Amino acid sequence: MANKDVHCIVNGKERVFSVDVRSSLSDMLRGNAGLDSIKHGCDVGECGACTVLIDGKPFNTCIYMAIWAEGKTILTLEGLSDTKGTISDIQQAFIDEGAVQCGFCTPGFIMASIPIIEKDEPSTREEIRRQISGNLCRCTGYEHIVDAIEKTQKKRIEQKKG
Numbered sequence: 001m002a003n004k005d006v007h008c009i010v011n012g013k014e015r016v017f018s019v020d021v022r023s024s025l026s027d028m029l030r031g032n033a034g035l036d037s038i039k040h041g042c043d044v045g046e047c048g049a050c051t052v053l054i055d056g057k058p059f060n061t062c063i064y065m066a067i068w069a070e071g072k073t074i075l076t077l078e079g080l081s082d083t084k085g086t087i088s089d090i091q092q093a094f095i096d097e098g099a100v101q102c103g104f105c106t107p108g109f110i111m112a113s114i115p116i117i118e119k120d121e122p123s124t125r126e127e128i129r130r131q132i133s134g135n136l137c138r139c140t141g142y143e144h145i146v147d148a149i150e151k152t153q154k155k156r157i158e159q160k161k162g
Helices: 025-032 089-096 106-117 125-131 143-161
Strands: 003-010 013-020 051-054 057-060 073-075
Touching: 013 025, 051 106, 057 106, 089 106, 089 143, 106 125, 106 143, 125 143
Parallel strands: 003 073
Antiparallel strands: 003 013, 051 057, 051 073
């Protein structure tokens, strides 16, 4: 059981974590950093509940080794709020559109949606469904989730034009 220091940026802050070389990124982020938005769901990369952005791309942290995070920039749900704790537009859209029921999958869905809502061109509902297909929900039926993502993307595109 060898430990190794992992230097990375988490939610905009430089961090160093001493982790067992066998640890997953979800273990490091939940256990070492105390970030509760990373959910332990399937632990095999099937459900998406542990999704975060690593260098701007969504990854399942349960199958991403903590030591691979060396030098990476990681964004979790906690990093979407501003310094006053105000939630982001996509988080508000999930609330407004009823895309949250039990809430277990919500952080992963929101993080998987970030690359979608940051596009300059609107995505079709089918494209949105395809891009979030690595995330599973047992409660909402997905329509409200797609609605929230679509609404936020359109709003951001309009703001850029305006």
